[in-house]
Amino acid sequence: xxxxxxxxxxxxxxxxxxxxxxxxxxxxxxxxxxxxxxxxxxxxxxxxxxxxxxxxxxxxxxxxxxxxxxxxxxxxxxxxxxxxxxxxxxxxxxxxxxxxxxxxxxxxxxxxxxxxxxxxxxxxxxxxxxxxxxxxxxxxxxxxxxxxxxxxxxxxxxxxxxxxx
Amino acid sequence: xxxxxxxxxxxxxxxxxxxxxxxxxxxxxxxxxxxxxxxxxxxxxxxxxxxxxxxxxxxxxxxxxxxxxxxxxxxxxxxxxxxxxxxxxxxxxxxxxxxxxxxxxxxxxxxxxxxxxxxxxxxxxxxxxxxxxxxxxxxxxxxxxxxxxxxxxxxxxxxxxxxxx
Amino acid sequence: xxxxxxxxxxxxxxxxxxxxxxxxxxxxxxxxxxxxxxxxxxxxxxxxxxxxxxxxxxxxxxxxxxxxxxxxxxxxxxxxxxxxxxxxxxxxxxxxxxxxxxxxxxxxxxxxxxxxxxxxxxxxxxxxxxxxxxxxxxxxxxxxxxxxxxxxxxxxxxxxxxxxx
Numbered sequence: 001x002x003x004x005x006x007x008x009x010x011x012x013x014x015x016x017x018x019x020x021x022x023x024x025x026x027x028x029x030x031x032x033x034x035x036x037x038x039x040x041x042x043x044x045x046x047x048x049x050x051x052x053x054x055x056x057x058x059x060x061x062x063x064x065x066x067x068x069x070x071x072x073x074x075x076x077x078x079x080x081x082x083x084x085x086x087x088x089x090x091x092x093x094x095x096x097x098x099x100x101x102x103x104x105x106x107x108x109x110x111x112x113x114x115x116x117x118x119x120x121x122x123x124x125x126x127x128x129x130x131x132x133x134x135x136x137x138x139x140x141x142x143x144x145x146x147x148x149x150x151x152x153x154x155x156x157x158x159x160x161x162x163x164x165x
Numbered sequence: 166x167x168x169x170x171x172x173x174x175x176x177x178x179x180x181x182x183x184x185x186x187x188x189x190x191x192x193x194x195x196x197x198x199x200x201x202x203x204x205x206x207x208x209x210x211x212x213x214x215x216x217x218x219x220x221x222x223x224x225x226x227x228x229x230x231x232x233x234x235x236x237x238x239x240x241x242x243x244x245x246x247x248x249x250x251x252x253x254x255x256x257x258x259x260x261x262x263x264x265x266x267x268x269x270x271x272x273x274x275x276x277x278x279x280x281x282x283x284x285x286x287x288x289x290x291x292x293x294x295x296x297x298x299x300x301x302x303x304x305x306x307x308x309x310x311x312x313x314x315x316x317x318x319x320x321x322x323x324x325x326x327x328x329x330x
Numbered sequence: 331x332x333x334x335x336x337x338x339x340x341x342x343x344x345x346x347x348x349x350x351x352x353x354x355x356x357x358x359x360x361x362x363x364x365x366x367x368x369x370x371x372x373x374x375x376x377x378x379x380x381x382x383x384x385x386x387x388x389x390x391x392x393x394x395x396x397x398x399x400x401x402x403x404x405x406x407x408x409x410x411x412x413x414x415x416x417x418x419x420x421x422x423x424x425x426x427x428x429x430x431x432x433x434x435x436x437x438x439x440x441x442x443x444x445x446x447x448x449x450x451x452x453x454x455x456x457x458x459x460x461x462x463x464x465x466x467x468x469x470x471x472x473x474x475x476x477x478x479x480x481x482x483x484x485x486x487x488x489x490x491x492x493x494x495x
Binding site: 008009010011012013120121122123124125127132135136157158159160162 | 302305308330
């Protein structure tokens with residue numbers, strides 16, 4: 001039906017905003033988590049987030065194969081949290097970000113309501129490391145490509161949404 | 166009467182914006198400074214800021230006990246500049262940021278006009294140090310909590326205010 | 331006729347936005363490039379950007395003498411990309427940023443349409459190095475001064491313009 005991108009900084013309230021939008025939309029919701037449980041601390045944190053979300057959510061883990069997970073998801077509303085961790089995984093596994101982005105965008109043609117969360121990371125000084133600069137550039141390109149394909153884009157600042165599109 | 170949060174980046178013009186709002190409101194104004202004069206350079210900088218503000222301001226230093234200073238302040242308009250330095254002091258003295266935030270929010274129920282300045286620091290890459298990540302998270306939580314309790318929130322970019330609430 | 335500032339983060343789409351505005355305005359356009367070709371990689375990148383812009387653009391290189399280049403430019407529309415690289419060159423050559431900014435602002439009184447691109451860099455943690463802090467402060471002051479003198483200011487996020495003025 002509609003694809004929405006929720007952008008924001010760290011601890012800006014973007015995930016809460018995305019969940020509130022999803023909960024207002026439907027009772028059958030899928031949560032696609034892109035965080036990878038690489039150690040016990042991370043696994044615990046993921047479990048806590050899952051329990052925080054409460055009832056009415058089916059969770060799918062998709063650290064890498066996001067397009068497949070989106071196609072597999074059955075809820076009327078599908079929330080992806082977040083594209084930044086997914087991009088980090090894509091780059092860590094040396095896949096091509098532009099190619100993976102193209103595959104993601106193909107899934108937007110769907111009768112479901114999609115809500116995607118992503119970080120805005122480009123408002124600081126030039127990063128000191130080459131990897132930092134590569135990641136920042138890739139995140140900027142990803143956000144632009146996704147935003148162009150979305151019906152609605154919001155920037156969340158201190159918990160407050162600012163409509164960009 | 167009303168509580169306003171002025172958010173902005175470094176050298177965004179957020180302090181000037183806050184001062185202009187305060188000066189338009191009343192002639193009896195209190196300035197709560199959260200910067201700590203740890204060395205001569207800092208002491209000099211604070212003195213210069215104070216003289217820049219000109220007449221009509223009473224200054225209170227409150228690097229840590231912000232809630233007490235707000236209760237003690239007598240002006241019709243009270244300006245706090247800024248919550249970021251205060252949070253940094255709170256964490257440096259190993260006090261609990263969430264507890265201190267709760268104490269701050271209790272002071273918002275006042276007949277005075279409160280204007281608070283804070284930095285938005287979460288729009289960059291993940292900080293390299295654990296302390297950096299902790300501070301960024303705490304600042305994000307603080308800004309969300311304060312914004313939720315405010316009547317008006319602005320984001321200042323290049324000296325220009327953008328109304329968020 | 332009018333002076334416009336296009337602010338944005340890294341890879342935010344600010345250059346594309348500025349070019350689209352310029353192309354909608356006139357067929358005789360001057361592009362003032364502030365990037366310095368210090369090595370082969372940079373020279374190649376600059377050449378690629380120039381070829382990307384396509385026809386209808388005259389390019390002037392002005393890593394330092396921006397005010398002179400603006401006076402010398404003949405197109406009805408003049409695009410400066412970007413003030414951040416220019417500021418970096420100004421500081422690298424130990425010129426005074428405030429003085430150079432004042433000289434830049436004098437050129438705004440012109441019958442041409444000026445479009446200037448600049449980065450917003452102050453939305454992260456305090457930079458670790460003194461140079462980083464100095465640059466961030468200078469960029470903030472420059473953006474404020476230019477924005478105050480502009481007829482229109484936009485902040486571009488994920489390719490989407492947000493009007494600030």
